[in-house]
Amino acid sequence: MTKMTPTPFHKLLIANRGEIALRVIRTARAMGYMTVAVYSTADLRSRHVLEADQAVCIGEPLPAQSYLNMDAIIEAARQTGADAVHPGYGFLAENAGFARACRDAGLVFIGPSPEAIIAMGHKAGAKKIMMEAGVPCIPGYQGADQSEARLQSEAERIGYPVMIKATAGGGGRGMRLVSAAKDFPDLLRSAQSEAQNAFGDPEVILERAITQPRHIEIQVFADRYGNAIHLGERDCSVQRRHQKVIEEAPSPAVDAQLRDRMGATAVAAVKAIGYEGAGTLEFLLDQQGDFYFMEMNTRLQVEHPVTEAITGLDLVEMQLRVAAGESLALKQDEVVFQGHAIEVRLCAEDVDKGFMPQSGTMLLWQAPASLRVEHALSSGAEIPPYYDSMIAKIIAHGANRDEARRRLMLGLHQTVALGVTTNQVFLESCLRHPVFAAGQATTGFIAQHQEQLLETETLACERAVAVAAVLLFETSNERPTPGGLRRLAHSLPVGMSLEIASALHKVQITQSGTHRFDVEVQARQHVIDLVELTQHKARLVVDSVMESAAFLRDGSQLLLHYRGQPIAVNDQTRSAAERATNGEGDGKVRASMNGRVVAVLVAEGDQVEAGQPIITLEAMKMEHVHLAPVSGRVSALSAALGEQVTLRRVLVEIEAPVAS
DSSP states (O other): OOOOOOOOOSEEEEOSOHHHHHHHHHHHHHTTOEEEEEEOGGGTTOHHHHHSSEEEEOOOSSGGGTTTOHHHHHHHHHHHTOOEEEOTTSGGGGOHHHHHHHHHTTOEESSOOHHHHHHHHSHHHHHHHHHHTTOOBOSEEOOSOOOHHHHHHHHHHHOSSEEEEESSOOTTTTOEEEOSGGGHHHHHHHHHHHHHHHHSOOOEEEEEOOSSOEEEEEEEEEOTTSOEEEEEEEEEEEEETTEEEEEEESOTTOOHHHHHHHHHHHHHHHHHTTOOEEEEEEEEEOTTSOEEEEEEEOSOOTTHHHHHHHHOOOHHHHHHHHHTTOOOSSOGGGOOOOSEEEEEEEEOEEGGGTSEEOOEEEOEEEOOTTSEEEEOOOTTEEEOTTSOSEEEEEEEEESSHHHHHHHHHHHHHHOEEESSOOSHHHHHHHHHSHHHHTTOOOTTHHHHHHHHHTOOOHHHHHHHHHHHHHHHHHTSSSOOOTTSOOOOOOOSOEEEEEEETTEEEEEEEEEOSSSEEEEEETTEEEEEEEEEEOSSEEEEEETTEEEEEEEEEETTEEEEEETTEEEEEEEOTTTTTTOOOOOTTSSEEEOSSSEEEEEEOOOTTOEEOTTOEEEEEEETTEEEEEEOSSSEEEEEEOOOTTOEEOTTOEEEEEEOOOOO
16 A cells, blocks of 8 residues: 655645636635735735735736746745645746745645656657657657757758747747748747747747647646546637637547547656646647647646536645645546536637737626636726736536537626626627537637627617617716606607717617607617616616616716627717817827837837837737837837836827928
8 A cells, every 4th residue: 555645734825816816715715724815016906815814915016026926925925824835827837946946945836846847848848758658749840959940941841831839838929830931930030039038948849730620638637646547628729829718628529439548648648757736738639530749737727617517526626635645536437527518718808909908997797697707806806907818717517518508608698897898799709600519619710710700780789879878868967766767758859979989879869758768879760668777787678678788887988788798888979079089190109908018119209101110018918019100200209118008098199291
């Protein structure tokens, strides 16, 4: 019998933020552990800070100065008496230096050993280990010679299309798909630069690009006594820019025989390196049913809830038990899969503007009560521009895939997220699309169907304008009376000008009864009966159909959630003549988002051409280059390198030449 080597702990510090920290706190508290949160100055009032037993501020908002500051985190553990550290799902979870620093400080690190992280965290080294263990790998190049000439030569040997991948890190950074030899030098330099900035290491590997693959990952667990199991697969094929958008378990492309083969391969791989804890082996599955190792994530994944849903297991609990020195509580033949689960990542981003990250105040947040929702949100919560754009995960479980998909679509439809633009409607469009519904989505799904996924319904927009007009009219001069409704009827029509997404809608509204309104929008008549009005909810009969709408009045703006869509409505009725322009053609470069200035490409007095890059902002790990709207001379420069700027702030002014 194997001798137990326990490493007990009593107080757990979570070295991460937001929903990740809350997820770990929930299980740790259920197991009887005290918890410690760490936070940046931007997160002082965040839910994870308020819900932990203790919390320590570890620096300024930028990640490198706070959540990636290993010394500050170790010191926070010392201050509070924490004797274990859970790194969450981010960079520190796969940082061998951090795992070693925890060990050296006498802290139990909830994760694999530094040696295992090093072995599997470097893509080139991991691929070599996997090949030696008999794991099928994608043909490619992972050599030490990183010269451009050698890499281009290897790309030609492999054959285009070729994938360039940073050897360190993950999350799609340092990855470029090269379709032709002429594009290789520029894309190589771009990948190396991004890898250097993100991971401090420009090294890359090359792999043959597999067209239209599935992205399949296998969840594994191992203890320090040589026991290892897999918990089935997750299908993470629906991606954008190599970032996962929708995940599900099991995969619609994997049958029981393939699951056994992939699972056995993953278990053999972790046993080969003496792995301990939770891990994920990621594979590409081609159209012929062959699978190839891509990389191993030596941590718990963001998408682990779908595995929990179909197995009934708490993966964080398993992590904590293994880290404390317990052996795995179940054997492979005791793992049972039930039903189907799908997860979507709700992100603060503007889909219509190229998925640009958004930040600001979530003025009204209501999560669907019937589903599992992992989040750290509340009405009035700030979403800062410094961190990842994912703000919530919504997970549905059903007896089969279609039931899980229906439940998730309904839950998304019911989710109220007003004040910060999100990808909510886009996610529902993905779930509704016939290709996804049929279980046939590959990694090219979004790129191939993006035009369809972005389509909107004009009639619903018309009705939304009519509903918004009624709510603005009804809340314009007084608060709702008890029961929520005004008592007087006004028979004279009132003209309104409502702006939605830069489009102005002329509206005529007539109160034809005590609670009845006739609303004309775009020459189309709508009849609306207001049944009930409370602080943030209205019950209405719209064109003979009773339904609900959530809303929040903020001055002249109405934030409306209607028929599953969040809509921002600006009442321009009294200020149409004074309405601000959108800035096009006036020579002013305005910030397209809240963010940090990472590049200033001009100086006062410079002559610029329309379309020339002027200034670059970074928010939520993405950069956005701002271009000159007109040709002319830079007359004012009001943003400095490293400065945080707010949405719509004027950064640069360009004076166009006066026509003679």
